[in-house]
Amino acid sequence: MAKQSIEPMLWMLFSAGGVLSALVLPILVFLFGVAFPLGWLSPPGHEHLLTLLRHPIARVAGLFLCMLSLVHGAHRFRYTLYDGLQIKHLNEVINVVGYGGAIAGSVLAAYVLWQIP
Amino acid sequence: MADRITLQVARYRPEENAEGPTFQEYEVPCPKDWVVLDGLNYVKDQLDGTLSYRWSCRMGICGSCGMTVNGEPKLTCATFLADYAPGPVRVEPLRNFPVVRDLVSEIGDFMRKLATVKPWIIRDTDKPLSEGEYRQTPAQLENYKQFSMCINCMLCYAACPVYGLDPKFIGPAAIALAQRYNLDSRDEGAGERLEILSQHEGIWGCTFVGECTKVCPKNVDPAGAIQRYKLHAAVETMKTFFMPRGAR
Amino acid sequence: MSGGPAYSEYHPRWFRPRVSTYWWLSRRSYLAFILRELSSIFVVWFVVYMLLLVRAVSQGDASYRQFLDWSARAPVLVLNVVTLFFLVYHSITWFNLAPQAMVVHVGPRRVPALVIAGSNYLAWVLTSAILAWLLLGG
Numbered sequence: 001m002a003k004q005s006i007e008p009m010l011w012m013l014f015s016a017g018g019v020l021s022a023l024v025l026p027i028l029v030f031l032f033g034v035a036f037p038l039g040w041l042s043p044p045g046h047e048h049l050l051t052l053l054r055h056p057i058a059r060v061a062g063l064f065l066c067m068l069s070l071v072h073g074a075h076r077f078r079y080t081l082y083d084g085l086q087i088k089h090l091n092e093v094i095n096v097v098g099y100g101g102a103i104a105g106s107v108l109a110a111y112v113l114w115q116i117p
Numbered sequence: 118m119a120d121r122i123t124l125q126v127a128r129y130r131p132e133e134n135a136e137g138p139t140f141q142e143y144e145v146p147c148p149k150d151w152v153v154l155d156g157l158n159y160v161k162d163q164l165d166g167t168l169s170y171r172w173s174c175r176m177g178i179c180g181s182c183g184m185t186v187n188g189e190p191k192l193t194c195a196t197f198l199a200d201y202a203p204g205p206v207r208v209e210p211l212r213n214f215p216v217v218r219d220l221v222s223e224i225g226d227f228m229r230k231l232a233t234v235k236p237w238i239i240r241d242t243d244k245p246l247s248e249g250e251y252r253q254t255p256a257q258l259e260n261y262k263q264f265s266m267c268i269n270c271m272l273c274y275a276a277c278p279v280y281g282l283d284p285k286f287i288g289p290a291a292i293a294l295a296q297r298y299n300l301d302s303r304d305e306g307a308g309e310r311l312e313i314l315s316q317h318e319g320i321w322g323c324t325f326v327g328e329c330t331k332v333c334p335k336n337v338d339p340a341g342a343i344q345r346y347k348l349h350a351a352v353e354t355m356k357t358f359f360m361p362r363g364a365r
Numbered sequence: 366m367s368g369g370p371a372y373s374e375y376h377p378r379w380f381r382p383r384v385s386t387y388w389w390l391s392r393r394s395y396l397a398f399i400l401r402e403l404s405s406i407f408v409v410w411f412v413v414y415m416l417l418l419v420r421a422v423s424q425g426d427a428s429y430r431q432f433l434d435w436s437a438r439a440p441v442l443v444l445n446v447v448t449l450f451f452l453v454y455h456s457i458t459w460f461n462l463a464p465q466a467m468v469v470h471v472g473p474r475r476v477p478a479l480v481i482a483g484s485n486y487l488a489w490v491l492t493s494a495i496l497a498w499l500l501l502g503g
């Protein structure tokens with residue numbers, strides 16, 4: 001076989017992240033980004049939210065959501081930089097900052113989710 | 118309505134225009150059944166014999182007459198002048214390819230890339246003649262038929278921004294034609310093609326802009342072919358990763 | 366150019382135009398594509414925002430209230446409204462492209478594009494409804 005490229009793997013993560021973010025994020029932005037701050041709906045009470053978040057399923061799902069969304073964003077933005085600004089020659093820097101950032105963000109997400117009391 | 122229309126045609130003569138193309142205007146008749154190609158033929162026959170351009174079948178099957186008409190990649194034999202009335206109609210060579218002269222593009226890049234994807238039936242062993250013909254059910258034909266409609270007109274390459282930005286990108290038509298053979302039940306060469314296509318300038322350069330499918334005059338849907346192939350290639354890569362002996 | 370033409374009769378000097386940095390402004394579909402790709406930035410921003418929310422919740426009720434107040438401030442609100450548009454745009458373009466990327470056969474028949482796109486939208490509505498119900502105190 002030809003030398004194994006990591007591209008297919010990245011593309012699969014990008015796709016998974018794309019599906020998850022497309023399904024889940026809009027309602028969350030609407031609620032926590034627009035509806036609650038503007039007072040259109042009353043935000044959940046602290047206890048209720050904490051009960052939801054501390055559940056192991058919520059933590060694991062949240063971690064996957066964050067990880068895959070971050071990889072999705074990094075992957076897509078990398079190609080936007082290639083095509084939009086035509087800076088493909090900087091691809092090493094872009095890859096390290098982009099995917100490295102996604103990994104760092106995922107570690108941060110794991111930490112924050114772990115820290116839920 | 119109007120029975121004449123102005124064509125603004127790109128002229129590039131290497132021995133004269135060092136900086137790049139200029140535009141020359143020609144007034145041509147505009148009967149309702151004339152296409153842009155008819156206008157260009159009128160120019161060449163009656164007005165200016167020095168105009169250079171490619172054409173052949175004039176019926177949308179040879180793929181020779183692809184040019185940029187008012188900014189859009191079009192087959193000039195399938196684009197009606199009357200649709201652009203009162204004009205003017207801007208005719209330029211196909212984008213993303215070097216211009217040899219006037220409206221003639223250098224298409225060698227595509228021809229070479231097409232050859233690399235091995236657009237022919239590959240079999241481990243050929244069926245002997247005595248066993249008769251290969252048979253295909255209508256369902257098996259449906260699998261690849263759409264991709265076999267490609268006439269190599271390269272409008273998709275002209276529309277693809279990725280190809281414009283990175284000429285190393287293998288491009289929509291080459292991948293669609295590879296799929297035409299990969300999905301053919303008689304073919305056994307999918308593994309061979311995978312090596313070429315799974316390079317970085319193969320399918321992974323594509324960002325699913327989708328313009329190629331929009332401009333294709335034969336509804337080949339190269340964008341769909343590429344995305345489906347990405348999934349296939351990714352799954353194959355996973356297989357070789359996790360089951361090295363099981364993979365082909 | 367000085368020194369006469371540098372090409373020969375058999376290898377003419379080709380004209381190779383450079384692609385402009387603003388190629389994406391030249392067609393509406395190119396612009397739509399770039400905007401779709403830029404939604405990636407807002408995906409990342411919202412992940413950060415969510416993590417800030419979770420952290421605030423972890424730190425207690427006062428901290429959560431503070432976060433809610435901060436989220437109502439004009440710059441954050443505007444950013445999130447823009448984020449909402451971009452994320453909805455991402456979802457719509459993603460689900461509309463799904464039938465092109467996925468060919469599903471049920472027996473010998475190919476599932477129509479509308480069904481594939483439709484099921485994606487249905488999944489989106491259901492997911493949103495479930496999450497809203499959970500969060501709003503269901």
